[in-house]
Amino acid sequence: MSKKIVEQEKRAFMTGNEVVAWAALAAKADIMYGYPITPQNEIMHYWTRMAPKYEKSFLQTEDELSAGFTTIGGVMAGRKAFTATAGPGNTLMQEPMSMAEMMRLPTVVVVQQRGGPSTATVIYSQQEVTMTSIGGNGEGMRIVYSTSSHQELYDYTIKAFNTAWKYRFPTFVLGDGYQAKMRESLTLYDPEARGIELIPPEAYVGKEGVPGKDRPPAHFRNTYNMEEELYELVMDALQDYEKISPDVAEYHSAGIEDAELVIVGHGIVYRAIKAAVEAMREKGLRVGYFRPVTLRPLPVPQIKELMASNKQILLMESSYGQLARLFKDVAYGSSTKINTFFKPGMGITAEEVEAAAREILK
Template sequence: MISQLSLKIGGQQGEGVESTDKIFSTALNRLGYYLYGYRHFSSRIKGGHTNNKIRISVKPIRAISDDLDILVAFDQETIDLNVHELRPGGVVVADAKFNPTLPEGIDARLFPVPITKIAEDLGTSLFKNMAASGAAWALLGLSLDVFNKAVEEEFGRKGPAVVEKNVEAVRQGAKHLLELAGGPLKEFELLPADGKQKLFMIGNDAIGLGAIAAGARFMAAYPITPASEIMEYLIKRLPKFGGTVIQTEDEIAAVTMALGANYGGVRSFTASAGPGLSLMMEAIGLSGMTETPLVIVNTQRGGPSTGLPTKQEQSDINQMIYGTHGEIPKVVIAPSTIEECFYDMVEAFNIAEVYQCPVIVVTDLQLSLGKQSAEPLDLSRVKIDRGALVTEVPPQEEGKLFKRYEFTESGISPRVLPGVKNGIHHVTGVEHDQEGRPSENPVNRKKMMDKRLKKLQNLRITNPIHVDAPNESPDILVIGMGSTGGTIDEARRRLAEEGITTNHITVRQIAPFPADLLIPHLQQAKKVLVIENNATGQLANQIKLHTGIHDKIQSFLKYDGNPFLPSHIYEACKGLN
C-alpha cells in the first residue's frame, strides 16, 4: 500500500471534468486524506482541453506532484498532452469510445473502459463522468460506500431516480475497470487516512468566509477570472448575515461603491484581477487621500492586457505598489495558504480601519482556485478593531468643523461616521486642511503628506515573513511568495538528501516592505534564490531595493502560465553558480 498518489482527469471543457473531480475529491476528503489540486482550464465557456490534477496523501501536502500515477481521459487529446507526466508503470483509464492509444515509448497500462456506453445505457451521456469516477476509485482499493454517499449529496436535490442512476454508473465503471485489470492493483491501494475532519476549499472561498468573519457586510464586484468565485460564494452566504453583494457594470463602479460604503461605516470590499485592478487605481488614490478604509482582493493571473486569464502568474507586484499616481500609504498582504486567506482577510479589514488606508490582499491563480485541504479554522483568533472611530463628538466652536484630518503624532486622525452629532467635515479628493476644506497652502500640503505617509512606518502584519531557518549559514536561502511555499519545501527535502543546506522565507508583507526582518537572513546565506511567476523578478527587485543586498541574489522565474513543480526548484538550486 502507498502513502500518496497523483491523479489527473482530463477532457474537453464542459464535458464534466470539473464535477468528476469535485465528487471524487469530496469522497477522499470525507475519509480524511490530505488533498492538493490544480485546475488547468481554457479561457472559454465550452471546448478546449481542461484537466484537474489532484494529489492524495496521508500526510499534509502543499504542492503539485512532479509526476502522475493515474490519468483518466475522456478523449485522445488528454492522453497526448498529459501522458508524459505518468511515472513508469502508471495507468491510463480512457473512454473506449474514441479507441484510445498510448504514444510509443510510454511505460504505462491502458484500460479502455466503455465510459460513454455505460452512461448512454443508463439514459444519457451525462452519466459518463460518474462512470469514469467509479473506474478511477476502484484503482485505489477503497470502498464505494463513501463515494456513493458523496454522489447522493451532490445529486439528491434532483431526486432519487437521478441519484440511483449516478450510483449505478459509478458501480459499473468500477466493475469494468476491475475486470480489465484482473482485480485490484495493489500498487495503487492507499493506506488508510487518519479520518480527521479537514476543510477542503479553494482560496477564494476562504477569502469570502474571512470577509464574513471580519464583519464585512457589503461586496461590490464585476466578474473576472480568477476572482469571480469570491463574489459567487458571498452571493449565496452574505445575505444570511444581513449583507449584500452587488454585481456592478465595471470595476470602477465596484471599487467606488466599496469606498462609499466604507465611508458610511459598513465594512466593504471588492475583488478582481490585474485588469480590474488597473481600472481601480484612481479610486485607490481617493482612498489614500481621503483616508477612507478600503480592502481590495487581487487574484493574480497572466498578463498584460487580457493575457492568460486562466493561468498562473505573480506579475502584479509593481502594479500594486506603484500603480496609483502620487504617494499614499498602502498595504499589500500576500497569504500563502488556505488558512491565511481566511485570517488575512480579517487582518486586512482591521488594518484598513486602524490606519485608514487601502489594503490589497493578493493571491495568485493557484492559491485562488486550487482546491486543497486545510485545518479547521480557529474563530477565537478573529478580533475586530475599528481603530480611531469616534462615536461622540463635543460641540465645535462657531464656524469650525470636526477635524477629521487632524495632525497627530501617529499620523492617524480621528474618524467619524456620517450622522454623528457635531462630526460634520468636508471630504474631497483635492488636498485639504484638518477640517477637510480644500487647501493649496504649501505648508499645509507638506504637513498633510507627512501625516499620511508616516502612518505605516512601524506596521507589521501577523507573520510578515514566514521563516524556516534550521541552518546558521545555509548554502541557499530560497525566497518566494503566495502559492510557491509548499513547492519550495518539497524541493528542499530532496536537496537535503544530497547534503545541500537550505533555509526558506515566504514574504507575506509586500508593502510596506519588511526589509529589517529579511536582512539578517540574507547576510547569513551563501546564496539567495528568489522564486516567482513573472518575467522581470519583481519580488527580487523589491528585496534588492529595500535591503541594498544585490550580489548574492539570483532569480528563478517562470512565466509560461504553469505553476512551479518541486523538480523545477530542485534543478534551479542545483544549477546556482
C-alpha cells in the first residue's frame, strides 16, 4: 500500500499542470505515458518528480500515437494509466482513442487546448472541442469534462479515472493553456477521506491462470469481417452510452428562471460569463447562464428545456462554433434564436460578455 499524496486537506496555489499531476496521484493512477507538447508539459514534469516517491511509473514515448497506444496497453494490463496532450498532439491522439472507444477501454487523457489549426499558438483556445468530443473514426463514445478552474481540474481529473473505470469509455479532461499555465488557489484533498470511493482497475490481459487450460483466453480485437457483426457491437456500445448519459452529464446554471437572456459557454469562458452575469444582475438586468460541464455527453434534457423556454440565447466560446455545433444538434427543432459570439483562439473577458449581452438586450 503506497502512501497517500494528500494526508490532510490543504490549500494550495499552483499551476493547472501541477494540479493535474497531484490529482492523478490522489486518484491512485499507476502510470503516465507522455510526449512533450506545450502547454501540457509540466504535467509530465511534476509527475516524473513526484511519481517515484509513490511507486508510480512514467514512460516518455516517441510521439503521441505511442503515448496513446501505450496508455491503452497500461489499462489493458489492469493499471490506471493516463496521458496528456494538446493541439497537433491531440490530433495524433485520436487514433489510439478511437481504438479505446471500440474496445471500451478506460483511458484517461488530459487535454490542455492550444490555438489551432495546426501548430498555431501554444497559448490558449477552445478549438479542440470537436476533436476531443467526436474525433477519430467512430461515434464519439467518449466522456469529456470541460473544466473552468483549478479546483475543477483537481476534482474532475480524479473523477475522470472513476468515470472511465466505471463506464469503460475513454474519458477526457478538457482544459486549456490558461488553465495549464496560470496559478490559482485550490484545496487539495484525499478523495477517499471525502468519501469518494476510488474504483479499482481490472486487467483485460495477463490475468491469473493459463489461457486455454484454467480459463478461456482473453482475445481483444478491433477488426470485424461483417457489417452485421460490427453493427451489433457498435449499437450495443451506443445503447450503453445513451443509457449512462443522464448519469454522466453535468451542468451548472443560474438565474435562468426569470431571465430574458441566457448566456451559454463552457470551460474557462464560463468564468467570464458567470462574473458578467453576476455583475449585470446587480445592475438589475435579467440574465442567467447555462454551462455544460460535460461536452460529451451534453446535458440533453436541460438544454431542450432551456430551448423550449422562449428566452434569448447567447452562446460564447473561444472557437468558431465548436460548442455551438454540439449544442445546436441538441437544440434542433426549437425556434429560439441562438446568438453567437465566437473568438477562435482568444480569451473572452467578463467585460466582453457584458457588452455582448447588452447589445442583445437593448
